[in-house]
Amino acid sequence: MHHIEVLGPGCTRCKETFRVVQQVVESAGIQVELVKEESYERMAALGVMSTPAVVIDGTVVVSGRIPKAAEMRELLGIS
Amino acid sequence: MTTLPDIGGQPVTEERDRAPLHLAAGIVIAVLAIGLYTQLARLSELVTYSMLRLTRGTHLASAVEFFVFEVPKVLLLLVGVVFVVGLLRSFLTPERARRALAGKREATGNVLAAIFGIATPFCSCSAVPLFIGFVSAGVPLGVTLSFLVSAPMVNEVALVLLFGLFGWKVAALYLVTGLSIAIAAGWIIGRLKLERHVEPWVWAMQAGEAPADAPKRWSERFSDARAAVREIVGKVWPFVVVGIAVGAGIHGYVPTNFLAAFMGRDAWWAVPLAVLLGVPMYSNAAGIIPIVEALLGKGAALGTVLAFMMSVIALSLPEMIILRKVLRPVLLATFVAIVAAGILVVGFIFNAVL
Numbered sequence: 001m002h003h004i005e006v007l008g009p010g011c012t013r014c015k016e017t018f019r020v021v022q023q024v025v026e027s028a029g030i031q032v033e034l035v036k037e038e039s040y041e042r043m044a045a046l047g048v049m050s051t052p053a054v055v056i057d058g059t060v061v062v063s064g065r066i067p068k069a070a071e072m073r074e075l076l077g078i079s
Numbered sequence: 080m081t082t083l084p085d086i087g088g089q090p091v092t093e094e095r096d097r098a099p100l101h102l103a104a105g106i107v108i109a110v111l112a113i114g115l116y117t118q119l120a121r122l123s124e125l126v127t128y129s130m131l132r133l134t135r136g137t138h139l140a141s142a143v144e145f146f147v148f149e150v151p152k153v154l155l156l157l158v159g160v161v162f163v164v165g166l167l168r169s170f171l172t173p174e175r176a177r178r179a180l181a182g183k184r185e186a187t188g189n190v191l192a193a194i195f196g197i198a199t200p201f202c203s204c205s206a207v208p209l210f211i212g213f214v215s216a217g218v219p220l221g222v223t224l225s226f227l228v229s230a231p232m233v234n235e236v237a238l239v240l241l242f243g244l245f246g247w248k249v250a251a252l253y254l255v256t257g258l259s260i261a262i263a264a265g266w267i268i269g270r271l272k273l274e275r276h277v278e279p280w281v282w283a284m285q286a287g288e289a290p291a292d293a294p295k296r297w298s299e300r301f302s303d304a305r306a307a308v309r310e311i312v313g314k315v316w317p318f319v320v321v322g323i324a325v326g327a328g329i330h331g332y333v334p335t336n337f338l339a340a341f342m343g344r345d346a347w348w349a350v351p352l353a354v355l356l357g358v359p360m361y362s363n364a365a366g367i368i369p370i371v372e373a374l375l376g377k378g379a380a381l382g383t384v385l386a387f388m389m390s391v392i393a394l395s396l397p398e399m400i401i402l403r404k405v406l407r408p409v410l411l412a413t414f415v416a417i418v419a420a421g422i423l424v425v426g427f428i429f430n431a432v433l
Contacts, residue, residue: 008204009204009207009208009401010204011204013204014204040207040208040211040284040404041284043208043211043212044208044211044212044215044284045284047174047212048208048212049173049174049177049205049208049209049211049212049213050172050173050205050208050209051204051205051208063172063174064172064173064205065303065306066306066310068306
């Protein structure tokens with residue numbers, strides 16, 4: 001099961017990113033652990049300097065922009 | 080499948096096959112846009128006097144012509160420049176800026192940081208992660224703050240609007256003075272040794288290694304740039320339209336030199352007042368510049384107007400509240416005071432010289 005984190009201090013772009021990821025996961029019907037991470041400590045630990053960011057299993061895959069749904073599907077290996 | 084020349088060092092994919100088509104479409108759109116741009120004056124006249132049959136010389140006609148001319152002009156410029164900057168940004172990430180700045184000496188570092196600030200993607204909600212990322216990687220405090228002043232103040236949206244509405248000279252002046260404020264403010268803070276006024280938890284932070292940037296293909300860069308246009312222009316266009324509508328109203332109805340008395344260059348208190356008024360106002364460059372243009376046209380002095388604009392964009396209350404999370408009150412106040420002083424100096428110099 002993938003562990004997905006959406007990093008951001010709660011701005012609109014971060015919420016939009018969370019929504020995109022959530023929608024992709026739900027429509028694919030896969031089981032994931034999806035969390036919204038607002039702590040600056042976590043961002044610093046991962047080396048993230050521009051939000052929103054998406055982290056899958058501890059790896060930063062998107063940073064500083066809102067990902068597209070197709071891109072998220074590809075990253076999660078959903079065909 | 081024919082093998083296409085490969086730009087990004089990636090295997091040829093299905094998407095790559097459509098790249099020439101996208102490129103061709105892009106060129107056609109660019110040519111059409113430039114053609115439209117050159118005909119805007121004629122178009123606005125046509126709409127105002129032939130289609131709407133307004134009488135020449137009336138306030139209404141003057142306001143309508145201004146609006147019909149400026150809205151498409153600014154929007155076309157905005158789309159073009161945001162696209163190009165979007166392409167540039169796919170090369171310049173905050174991670175790269177940090178790598179370039181870490182270990183740089185101050186002075187050089189301040190200058191570089193301010194220049195990076197122009198093109199690096201930045202939104203105020205990224206200010207804190209960026210601050211932590213820079214400082215914990217060994218970028219000096221003053222250099223980091225140079226970046227944080229320059230990033231919101233000297234941005235492509237502001238420069239486009241200034242260029243479109245005031246011409247290249249004012250845009251260049253804004254660029255140079257904005258960078259100077261960013262460089263000077265950061266350098267002075269570096270001299271003041273205020274590191275102990277950064278919240279202690281920031282220094283305890285363990286900076287992670289920034290993720291390595293995957294090499295990007297050109298098709299990805301173009302798609303990033305298109306996404307930037309959608310996001311940025313999608314967000315600012317209502318401000319542009321409303322701003323120009325207000326500007327058009329002033330343009331048509333407020334008498335020339337109406338503002339000269341209290342926003343002209345003889346009123347010494349106009350500049351500080353403009354800076355003070357700018358702080359609680361939270362607007363992006365798009366919303367403020369068209370209004371400012373109309374003010375300028377009615378006798379307000381350029382220095383006063385530029386000071387007002389810089390204050391609105393660079394000294395916004397929400398950003399200060401966000402920065403308070405990492406900067407203690409003394410440092411935050413010093414930072415704001417130095418930036419405000421820089422803006423005042425710019426305002427006074429322009430009023431004196433021009």
